Amino acid sequence: MKNNLNSGVHRTTPYKVISVILLVFLALLFLFPLYWIVTGSFKTMKEINSATPVWWPSEWVTTNYEKLFSRQTANLFDITIPFVGKTISGPEVPAAIRWLVNTVWMSVAAMIFTCVTATMAGYALAKKRFIGRKLVFSIIICAMALPKQVILIPLIREMSGLELYNTLWAVIFPIVGWPFGVFLMKQFSETIPGEMLEAARMDGASEIKTFLRIVVPLVKPGIGALAIFTFINSWNDYFMQLIMLSSNSTLTIPLGIAKLQSENSTDYGLIMAGAALAAVPILTVFIIFQKYFTQGITMGAVKG
Amino acid sequence: MGKRGAMSRALVRRETISGYLFLLPSLIFFVGFVVYPMFMCIFTSFFDSTMGRSDIFVGLANYKELFTDPIFLRALKNTVIIVVVSVPVTCAFSLWAASVIYKLQGPLRSAFRCIFYLPVVTGSVAVTVVWKWMYNNYYGIFNYLGKAVGILDKNINWLGDANFALGCIILILLTTSVGQPIVLYVSALGNVDHSLVEAAQVDGATNLQVFWKIKWAQIMPTTLYILIITTINSFQCFALIQLLTSGGPNHSTDTIMYYIYYEAFKLFRYGYGNAMGVILAIIIAIFSALQFRLAKADTSY
Numbered sequence: 001m002k003n004n005l006n007s008g009v010h011r012t013t014p015y016k017v018i019s020v021i022l023l024v025f026l027a028l029l030f031l032f033p034l035y036w037i038v039t040g041s042f043k044t045m046k047e048i049n050s051a052t053p054v055w056w057p058s059e060w061v062t063t064n065y066e067k068l069f070s071r072q073t074a075n076l077f078d079i080t081i082p083f084v085g086k087t088i089s090g091p092e093v094p095a096a097i098r099w100l101v102n103t104v105w106m107s108v109a110a111m112i113f114t115c116v117t118a119t120m121a122g123y124a125l126a127k128k129r130f131i132g133r134k135l136v137f138s139i140i141i142c143a144m145a146l147p148k149q150v151i152l153i154p155l156i157r158e159m160s161g162l163e164l165y166n167t168l169w170a171v172i173f174p175i176v177g178w179p180f181g182v183f184l185m186k187q188f189s190e191t192i193p194g195e196m197l198e199a200a201r202m203d204g205a206s207e208i209k210t211f212l213r214i215v216v217p218l219v220k221p222g223i224g225a226l227a228i229f230t231f232i233n234s235w236n237d238y239f240m241q242l243i244m245l246s247s248n249s250t251l252t253i254p255l256g257i258a259k260l261q262s263e264n265s266t267d268y269g270l271i272m273a274g275a276a277l278a279a280v281p282i283l284t285v286f287i288i289f290q291k292y293f294t295q296g297i298t299m300g301a302v303k304g
Numbered sequence: 305m306g307k308r309g310a311m312s313r314a315l316v317r318r319e320t321i322s323g324y325l326f327l328l329p330s331l332i333f334f335v336g337f338v339v340y341p342m343f344m345c346i347f348t349s350f351f352d353s354t355m356g357r358s359d360i361f362v363g364l365a366n367y368k369e370l371f372t373d374p375i376f377l378r379a380l381k382n383t384v385i386i387v388v389v390s391v392p393v394t395c396a397f398s399l400w401a402a403s404v405i406y407k408l409q410g411p412l413r414s415a416f417r418c419i420f421y422l423p424v425v426t427g428s429v430a431v432t433v434v435w436k437w438m439y440n441n442y443y444g445i446f447n448y449l450g451k452a453v454g455i456l457d458k459n460i461n462w463l464g465d466a467n468f469a470l471g472c473i474i475l476i477l478l479t480t481s482v483g484q485p486i487v488l489y490v491s492a493l494g495n496v497d498h499s500l501v502e503a504a505q506v507d508g509a510t511n512l513q514v515f516w517k518i519k520w521a522q523i524m525p526t527t528l529y530i531l532i533i534t535t536i537n538s539f540q541c542f543a544l545i546q547l548l549t550s551g552g553p554n555h556s557t558d559t560i561m562y563y564i565y566y567e568a569f570k571l572f573r574y575g576y577g578n579a580m581g582v583i584l585a586i587i588i589a590i591f592s593a594l595q596f597r598l599a600k601a602d603t604s605y
Contacts, residue, residue: 019404026401027419030479033434034422036445040437053445113333121330128323129316136327143338145532147540147588149561150581153568154344155337174341177333207322236427238543243569254429258547261433268437275430286425290418297484298491 037279040272041065048269064273068260074098074249095248096277099256103235104281106168106252110234111227113176119223122185123215127192137186140179148178152243159244170244171252175234181226187299188222189215225296228289235282253278345578353575366579376580379558382470386559387538387591390477394534395527398482402489403515417490421483428480428543435476436548439463463549466556473544473557481537485530492526493519528599532592539588560584 039057040048041064047054076090076098124130125137151174159170192215200210216223238254245255257274264270286293349366351359370376405416423431438444439462450456462468496519504514542561545551551558551566558566560580568577 016404016407019400020408023401023404023416027416030419030423033431033438033479034426036438037430037434040434049443051442051448053448117330117333120326124323124326128319128326130320130323131316133323136331139339140334143334143342145536145589145592146342146585147536147581149540149542149564150345150578150585151338151341153564153574153577153581154341154348157574158337158341158344173333174337177335177337179334179338182330182334207325211326232425236425236429238428239565242546243565254427257429257433261436261547268440268443271433272437275433279426279430282427283422283425286421287418290414294414294417294487294491297487 034279034283037272037275040268041276043269045267045269048272049266064269067267067270068096068273068277069094071095072248077101078249095251096253096256096274098249099251099253100277100281102168102250103252103254103278106171107231107234109168110172110175111230113172114181114230115223115227117176118181118185118226119216119219120211121182122187122222123189123192123211123219125182125186126189127194127197127215140182143179144183149239152239156243165244166246166250168245168250171234171237171240174240175230175237181230184226184229184296184299185219185222188219192218221292221295222299224289224292225299228285228293229296232282232286232293345581348575349579349582351575353578354572355574359575362575366576367583369576370579370583375555375558376560376563378555379560379563382557383539383541383559383561385470386474386477386541387535389474390481390538391531391534393478394481394485395530397478398485398530399489399527401482402486402493405486406490406493413490417487420486423480424483429547431476431480432544432547435472436463439472439548464553466553469549469553469557473541473548476544476548477538477541481534485534488526488530489523492523496522524599528595531595531599535591535595536588539584539591 042060042062043054043057044059044061044063047057072095073092074095074097076093078087078089080087125133155170155174156165159165164170164173196214196218197210200214205213236254238258241252241255242258245251251259253274257271257278260274261271348359350361350363352362352365353359401416401420405413408416438446441447441459441461441464444462446462447456447459450460460468462472500518500522501514504518509517540561541559542565545557545559545562546565549557551562561584564577564580564584567573567580
């Protein structure tokens with residue numbers, strides 16, 4: 001019976017052959033924009049502006065990248081020490097490098113904050129039997145179904161009031177507050193065996209010890225999925241960055257390319273170099289951690 | 305017995321306190337940067353609110369103005385067109401692609417899944433700028449290919465022509481929306497109960513019958529989830545519009561989300577923008593509820 005079924009699945013039918021060919025063709029079309037970004041960023045101005053597309057650069061030039069990196073300069077970083085008010089600045093570097101530093105820092109901070117708070121909250125919602133648990137969880141579910149962008153206008157005023165407007169925190173905090181992570185970590189925490197928590201309590205382990213020693217190791221795959229998910233989403237959260245960040249020292253890489261495009265709308269070589277700078281690091285991260293990412297998407301949808 | 309009752313009361317108290325302590329960090333961010341702004345969005349929509357002066361209460365005036373504002377109605381129409389076209393196409397395409405992909409072997413399967421997800425990861429800005437180049441009037445490959453194949457006899461200004469601009473935007477939107485549904489469908493199809501499929505095959509059911517009568521019903525929760533997330537994403541279409549056309553030519557590609565941005569961040573009409581936000585949230589809620597109803601009706605038989 002089993003063999004029968006397997007042979008059924010693997011039998012090569014004309015429909016199957018045609019659909020695989022079609023799928024390969026479509027996959028190539030999906031890869032094409034990426035191919036066009038990378039090759040375009042190495043083409044000469046003449047090849048870029050040719051009415052007949054140049055499918056493969058006849059010579060690979062780095063002029064577009066040189067232009068990108070010589071446009072403006074910025075400090076590598078500016079860190080203001082709280083309460084003291086002193087600012088430490090890094091050496092002067094091309095502005096595009098600063099955009100990259102800002103984006104990485106923003107995504108990493110959002111990722112760490114989200115993972116810590118969501119793991120704690122997800123564990124509490126899944127395993128703690130406290131009053132008001134159901135209410136908190138239903139509010140979270142309702143908030144997830146609402147469009148994120150409707151909160152942006154009030155957020156601007158709030159961030160101005162908190163004096164966070166035009167700082168990377170203004171982008172980070174709303175990402176951390178978005179409840180998807182809590183929902184995802186609750187799903188993962190449901191799998192923790194209650195007996196293990198009970199045993200820890202019997203041994204007199206403190207709540208914090210139980211959390212760090214038992215809960216965290218058990219939900220590690222969930223944390224991995226959430227980390228990569230948050231990192232990629234923060235990197236690409238263009239709308240939030242657009243309205244919260246304005247000065248040159250807070251620009252992120254997506255904003256930087258958007259700015260390049262509005263200032264040099266026809267220099268496609270330069271714009272493609274910027275796009276490659278934005279896309280290649282995040283694609284590398286995605287391909288390395290693809291397994292966790294897929295798991296996160298599927299787990300997040302189980303009871304969605 | 306009494307002792308046990310006291311114990312469990314102490315336990316409940318301990319669980320409640322520790323439960324909230326674990327929730328606290330997350331709740332601070334959630335309430336501070338999600339719930340509070342949502343509440344303020346509704347509240348401010350009843351005010352004439354702008355920069356540098358205190359708000360003036362205007363009751364429902366913002367909402368009344370919305371429904372007589374031709375640009376808003378245009379944006380609403382465009383948004384609905386985008387949703388009505390992109391949601392069914394995204395779902396149908398990803399279901400078909402997933403049904404081919406999930407039968408493939410390990411590495412090939414994850415390669416395909418990965419490729420269709422790439423436009424999402426690449427980021428809306430990088431994707432948009434390259435498409436803008438491909439759509440370009442003089443150097444774009446679409447005009448070149450169109451002429452080479454013989455469909456076009458002269459260059460078309462794709463994004464500058466009100467007849468084509470919205471369609472061009474929808475095409476890009478499609479490539480960035482199928483990634484997640486494909487991943488979800490591949491996993492859902494892999495989890496379909498095989499004993500039912502086998503039983504049906506023994507009874508002589510065709511592949512198509514097996515699909516519609518058994519698999520379709522079993523993946524219904526996934527379909528519902530995909531419908532809802534795709535709807536929400538399509539309603540929020542913004543980066544594409546802002547970077548490609550800025551709502552032009554002559555507001556022909558405005559979406560609600562872009563118009564909110566335009567009113568709030570170009571004209572600084574916060575109250576009016578918030579009223580649109582509230583309407584958008586209501587529309588999305590209605591669409592989601594409707595899809596929920598339809599999906600429920602479909603699974604119950």
